[in-house]
Amino acid sequence: MRTVYVAGAGMRPFGRFPELSLTALGAEAVRAALGDAGIGRGGFQAAFCGTVYGGVAAGHKVLTALGLSGVPMVNVEAGCASGGAALALGATAVASGRADAVLVFGLEKMPRGMIRSSFFEPWREEAGLAATPAYFALRAQRLMRESEVTLEDLARVSVKNHRHGVANPYAMYRRAVSLAEVLASAVVCEPLRLLMLCAPNEGAAAVVLAARPAARPVRVAAAVLRSHLAGSVLGEHTPLGGLTDERVSTPTEMAARAAYEEAGIGPADLDLVELQDTDAAREILSVEELGLCERHAGGRWVRDGGGELGSRLPVNASGGLLAKGEPLGASALAQVVELTWQLRGEAGPRQVPGARTALAHTVGRGANACVVILSR
Amino acid sequence: MADARAIAPGLFVCDADGARLLAGLCAACGKRHFPAAAVCPYCAVAGAREVPVGPAGRLELYTTVLSRPPGYRGPVPYGLGVVALDGGLSVIARLTETDLSRLRPGLPMRLVVEALFTDDEGRPVLSYAFQPA
Numbered sequence: 423m424r425t426v427y428v429a430g431a432g433m434r435p436f437g438r439f440p441e442l443s444l445t446a447l448g449a450e451a452v453r454a455a456l457g458d459a460g461i462g463r464g465g466f467q468a469a470f471c472g473t474v475y476g477g478v479a480a481g482h483k484v485l486t487a488l489g490l491s492g493v494p495m496v497n498v499e500a501g502c503a504s505g506g507a508a509l510a511l512g513a514t515a516v517a518s519g520r521a522d523a524v525l526v527f528g529l530e531k532m533p534r535g536m537i538r539s540s541f542f543e544p545w546r547e548e549a550g551l552a553a554t555p556a557y558f559a560l561r562a563q564r565l566m567r568e569s570e571v572t573l574e575d576l577a578r579v580s581v582k583n584h585r586h587g588v589a590n591p592y593a594m595y596r597r598a599v600s601l602a603e604v605l606a607s608a609v610v611c612e613p614l615r616l617l618m619l620c621a622p623n624e625g626a627a628a629v630v631l632a633a634r635p636a637a638r639p640v641r642v643a644a645a646v647l648r649s650h651l652a653g654s655v656l657g658e659h660t661p662l663g664g665l666t667d668e669r670v671s672t673p674t675e676m677a678a679r680a681a682y683e684e685a686g687i688g689p690a691d692l693d694l695v696e697l698q699d700t701d702a703a704r705e706i707l708s709v710e711e712l713g714l715c716e717r718h719a720g721g722r723w724v725r726d727g728g729g730e731l732g733s734r735l736p737v738n739a740s741g742g743l744l745a746k747g748e749p750l751g752a753s754a755l756a757q758v759v760e761l762t763w764q765l766r767g768e769a770g771p772r773q774v775p776g777a778r779t780a781l782a783h784t785v786g787r788g789a790n791a792c793v794v795i796l797s798r
Numbered sequence: 799m800a801d802a803r804a805i806a807p808g809l810f811v812c813d814a815d816g817a818r819l820l821a822g823l824c825a826a827c828g829k830r831h832f833p834a835a836a837v838c839p840y841c842a843v844a845g846a847r848e849v850p851v852g853p854a855g856r857l858e859l860y861t862t863v864l865s866r867p868p869g870y871r872g873p874v875p876y877g878l879g880v881v882a883l884d885g886g887l888s889v890i891a892r893l894t895e896t897d898l899s900r901l902r903p904g905l906p907m908r909l910v911v912e913a914l915f916t917d918d919e920g921r922p923v924l925s926y927a928f929q930p931a
Contacts, residue, residue: 538868545806547869556878559861
């Protein structure tokens with residue numbers, strides 16, 4: 423298999439843009455990534471687009487708007503890991519020699535309010551089982567019990583990510599929040615407060631993957647998708663990837679294990695991490711599942727200042743989903759764009775000095791997790 | 799009043815022993831799942847046997863849903879939690895109790911089937927939930 427490089431990266435700031443179409447958002451990110459790679463029409467042989475709510479041919483419409491259609495193009499849906507799944511497919515196409523360069527992008531305009539998803543059959547919606555934040559809350563409650571995580575620890579994660587987001591012009595929220603402010607924000611589902619949950623929003627991000635290294639080469643050391651654990655996909659017995667079933671590994675643990683092996687490294691070799699922080703508890707659980715701290719040591723990790731910019735291993739230096747917001751199809755690729763800038767030394771005030779190896783992680787509905795490792 | 803109907807077929811039964819959930823029990827791997835499916839979600843073997851579980855269980859996790867989720871037709875607020883049923887199956891389910899101070903881990907719970915809302919034809923729609931025993 424050939425080495426795969428990130429030859430170009432670009433994104434559109436996340437936020438709410440009622441005046442812009444989904445196609446326009448996507449086109450902006452694609453144009454930025456192609457410009458960064460210095461290629462245009464004919465410069466890539468396939469395209470992969472991650473989106474959940476984008477509808478029929480969402481990616482095709484972007485390429486058409488830019489006069490770039492004509493290459494094989496697929497739209498990829500894997501819940502919150504959609505962009506990561508698209509990237510894993512694109513990386514495989516380049517590594518196998520099927521393409522010398524591919525375009526991978528993600529885009530989303532999320533509906534407002536509590537996320538409605540065809541994942542839940544009508545009877546489950548009618549019965550009150552489609553309350554996504556409540557599932558996050560139950561997961562948070564379990565984490566608090568098992569990992570000695572306090573309500574203040576959850577708030578500390580929000581404070582950290584919002585502080586990091588202040589320095590990121592691509593984030594939706596660029597305002598620091600205090601511990602007291604997070605704790606005093608409205609209860610959504612006990613124990614989770616409003617400022618402990620990310621906001622669904624809009625945005626797009628894109629990368630060009632190529633077999634030929636760019637001037638400041640960033641290598642895709644691993645791009646792994648793991649899905650659909652036996653028994654942990656749909657039923658009320660194991661919702662959200664094994665919430666009630668501890669006998670199975672989670673998709674994140676499986677994807678991380680495979681990615682570390684593929685890259686030939688371990689968690690101790692990482693210089694920074696962008697990970698799924700749909701809610702503050704999800705960040706701590708992601709830290710544990712990725713092996714960034716011991717299992718059930720997440721509470722101590724937070725209290726020891728884990729993940730802060732300036733610490734041994736910054737987590738979500740971009741502000742994470744808590745500051746950026748979460749446009750499902752774009753979020754994983756925005757992580758990869760951020761890490762590419764970091765590894766090139768182009769991340770400005772949020773730069774992690776001398777970063778050489780970085781990990782991106784998304785996990786979502788359907789029990790899909792994607793782990794990408796980049797290095798220079 | 800029009801006849802009541804279940805919110806979906808094959809979820810629960812009510813008889814002299816109380817309300818029970820209809821789980822699937824796989825003959826090959828021995829694991830239970832809910833709702834019962836034609837093919838075991840753990841090992842892909844067809845022909846799982848339908849077994850009633852409950853009504854007794856213990857509360858593992860719990861929260862309260864304060865605003866109406868998409869498509870929900872019952873009253874808010876309502877509880878949502880994970881209950882470990884006697885017989886080896888944990889399920890996520892609606893809770894009748896919304897005052898979290900009355901709930902704690904390990905609390906004995908009991909399955910109930912009750913009318914959750916009235917459908918467009920005026921029929922009461924029955925669904926299942928757990929309440930403190």
